Amino acid sequence: MARHQTSALLRERGQRRPEHLTERRARPPIVELRKVGKVYPGGHVALERVSLRVDRGEFVFLVGPTGCGKSTLIKLLIRELEPTQGEVLIAGRDIATLPDKRIPHLRRRIGTVFQDFKLLPSRTVYDNVAYALQVIGASRAEIRSKVPDALRLVGLADKTGNYPDQLSGGEQQRLSVARAFVNHPPLLLADEPTGNLDPATSVGIMQTLYRINKTGTTVVVVTHDREMVDKMRRRVIALEAGHVVRDQAAGRYTDEESTREFAARLRDEMGVEDEAY
Amino acid sequence: MSRVLFFIGEGLRALRRSAAPGVASIVTVAVTVLLLGVLIPVLQTTGGKTDEVRDQVGLNTFLYDDATPEEIAALETEIQGIAHVESVEFISKARALEILRDRLEAEDKADLTEQLPGARNPLPASFKIKPDNLDNLESIRSALTPPGAAGTPEPISPIIEEVVDSRDEASSIRTVTGAVKWFLIVIAALLVIASLLLVGNTIRLSIYARRREVEVMQLVGATNWFIRWPFMVEGLICGFIGGAIAVAILFLGKEAVVDPLADSVNLISGEETIAFAKLVLVLLGVAMAVSAIGSGITLRRFLRV
Structure with missing residues (x-):
């Protein structure tokens, strides 16, 4: 079963957080927003004076009702949109100062799981993941070794030849996760990765994200699924009407959980019997 | 080198996956090149005739x-x-x-x-x-x-x-031949512009159908040129096929109609007109360049971040 296969890509490093988090506090946070505001043309205010920082290796939830600016925030981080005021810093650099030519390079360092998946419809599952590697100029050998690993991680190893429209919603979501993670970005953004999915599949996706976080990748998950967030026991940033209204650890903050324990607890608390995949 | 192969592979793959826009481009290019292929020798022939008239003055x-x-x-x-x-x-x-x-x-x-x-x-x-x-x-x-x-x-x-x-005569001949020449040049120019717009529009439609794909590629971190090359390769291939079809039709027309006539009708004197091989090269080159550059330019609209 996919879950039990040890992936060369994602070997868990014991039970501790990555060392660089505790030892090298001096490094700039991977994400920092300074009084960021975003007003859409037409006057709709999506974000207003939002300031927050996310350190390397963190697992952060961004929650809030629909329309509170969560997705806008994600779009600002990959410069799909530009803030109307304030600064967005990635790894200490204000991305507004990046020349247009460097934007693709920024996006290669940030894996993004889009709300609407954004898969390439004319490419197979395998080719969709491979594209993220082709873009950065990876060799054929590299692609051949990394893509199956990523697909195994999300449990799609047996669907490599399918096209996106032949996959279920959950499978497309997982494919999106695989593509976001295949080149090991230091930062992974997931916009509603469990939206519209049944609880069992949601747990599976969360488990995958948790596993990815364990390898040292900073993970930011946008969701409106409060129940799931409460059970995950991670840092939660709550947005409401464009403002940060809460930023704290939800429940007991347990660092010391393995992926297996984490998934088991989550399934238990969510009342999910079967494994997602 | 592997990059080049990758882009060629991508261009071919796109054509295989969605044949309809490709076929549309090919047909448009073929019609355009056919027009050009007929027009260029005609223009040159009238040029030759004019010179003949001038010789008598x-x-x-x-x-x-x-x-x-x-x-x-x-x-x-x-x-x-x-x-x-x-x-x-x-x-x-x-x-x-x-x-x-x-x-x-x-x-x-x-x-x-x-x-x-x-x-x-x-x-x-x-x-x-x-x-x-x-x-x-x-x-x-x-x-x-x-x-x-x-x-x-x-x-x-x-x-x-x-x-x-024959001053009056000469000047009237000059006016007439000049007018004929200009008339033909204007028509040729209009035809070329119309065909370029037509080709551009066809390419735009085929790319428009895939603008989502282009957007996704951008969000995954593809550079603009990385996205653009496969489209240009596709344009190059469509241009080549369309041009080749037009050249084949021109060749058949030349063999079946023009050459038999050339012996009896003085108007189609082969000497002043462009050599067929040269014409073929020019037409193929134009077809490929136009469709490849057309693709590249059209894409620019969708590539704005």
Whole structure:
């Protein structure tokens, strides 16, 4: 079963957080927003004076009702949109100062799981993941070794030849996760990765994200699924009407959980019997 | 190198996956190239015809009948010395009569020359002077008859009776051939512009259908050129196939219609027109360049971040 296969890509490093988090506090946070505001043309205010920082290796939830600016925030981080005021810093650099030519390079360092998946419809599952590697100029050998690993991680190893429209919603979501993670970005953004999915599949996706976080990748998950967030026991940033209204650890903050324990607890608390995949 | 192969593979893959826009582009390119392929030789042929007409325009210098052979020879050398004179041809009285007879015969008219009393030849001898350029006709004329003391034109030689140029004729020919040429050039230009727009539009449609894909590629971190190359390769391939189809049709048309006619109809004189091989190369090159560059330019609209 996919879950039990040890992936060369994602070997868990014991039970501790990555060392660089505790030892090298001096490094700039991977994400920092300074009084960021975003007003859409037409006057709709999506974000207003939002300031927050996310350190390397963190697992952060961004929650809030629909329309509170969560997705806008994600779009600002990959410069799909530009803030109307304030600064967005990635790894200490204000991305507004990046020349247009460097934007693709920024996006290669940030894996993004889009709300609407954004898969390439004319490419197979395998080719969709491979594209993220082709873009950065990876060799054929590299692609051949990394893509199956990523697909195994999300449990799609047996669907490599399918096209996106032949996959279920959950499978497309997982494919999106695989593509976001295949080149090991230091930062992974997931916009509603469990939206519209049944609880069992949601747990599976969360488990995958948790596993990815364990390898040292900073993970930011946008969701409106409060129940799931409460059970995950991670840092939660709550947005409401464009403002940060809460930023704290939800429940007991347990660092010391393995992926297996984490998934088991989550399934238990969510009342999910079967494994997602 | 592996990049180049990747882009070619991507372009081919896109064509395989969605054949319809590709076929549309190919057909458009084929029609356009076909038009160009017909138009270029036609334009050149009319150019050739015009030159022929211009060849017949010159300056006729009629001589008195009592001019001696020495005087005629001296005048000929003198005329040859005038600037812009391309050639001088002496037409004797007998030759002039001969030309008149030929012309009458060609027009199926009775030989009026036989009715001349006592076989007298009324036609004067003349020099037929051809200028190197039609526009220089006037300067040659004034060289032959410079203004004398009284201000009226005086011939440079006493044996010259009259200098006649077909000035009105020449200028009207000039206007007509010029108009025909311009008319054709304007039509050709309009056709080329229309076809370019047509090709551009077809490409735009096929790319528009895939703008989501382009957006996704951007969000995954593909550079603009990384996205653009496969589309340009696709355009190149469509251009080549479309161009090849047009060239094949042109070749068939040339073999079946034009070549058999060329022997009997003087209009389609092959000599001034462009060589077929050269035409093929030009057309293929244009087809490929237009569709590849068209793809690249059209994409720019979707590539804005």
